[in-house]
Every structure is written in structure tokens, then in C-alpha cells.
Amino acid sequence: MIFVDTSGVLAMINPKDERHDPAMRQWNELLDRRETFLTTSCVVSELINLAQSRRNLSLVDCASFEVMRRRGLRTAFTLDKHFAEQGFDAVP
Numbered sequence: 788m789i790f791v792d793t794s795g796v797l798a799m800i801n802p803k804d805e806r807h808d809p810a811m812r813q814w815n816e817l818l819d820r821r822e823t824f825l826t827t828s829c830v831v832s833e834l835i836n837l838a839q840s841r842r843n844l845s846l847v848d849c850a851s852f853e854v855m856r857r858r859g860l861r862t863a864f865t866l867d868k869h870f871a872e873q874g875f876d877a878v879p
Contacts, residue, residue, distance in 0.1 A: 789823070789825070790824075790826065791825065791826040793837070795814075797834070798810035799811055799814055835849055843869075851863070860875075862876040862877075863877055864879070865877050865878075866879075
């Protein structure tokens, strides 16, 4: 079993990262060997937070958007412009 940490995933998903190629090679080797992967919700949260911070979105905003999408909600009581940017109706 292989533990998956944030830095490995970031290198793998960012082609501009200087460690991208070795990370991808290793990842593909692990997949070919049918390794089992383990991570934590903290790692997932960190990945989401880092990815979203590049777009100036908070982790809480992203979680809110996901909840709204899953529940089919279109309107939020908010003054946060990010909701409208994500396609939701923001009131007031």
C-alpha cells in the first residue's frame, strides 16, 4: 500500500513542475503494478485548497458550490461574487 501525499499529486498534475516527469513515470509504474493507494481527507482538502487558491476561491466556497450543485440549488443568500462567477444566483 502506498500513501499519496499532496506534493506527489501536485507534481503529477502540473506539467510545469520540474518533478512532473519523474512523478508521472512513478505513478504509472505504481498503476501498472496495481498498487493500492491510501490518503487522508486532510491531503484531499489541501489539494483542493491549493488548486482553488490559484483562482482566489476558498475551500469553504468550493464545498458550498459542490453542496449546491449536488442538491440542485440555484440561489444563495450571499454577497460573495464567487457564487455568481460559478453560475449561481446571488441575492440580495
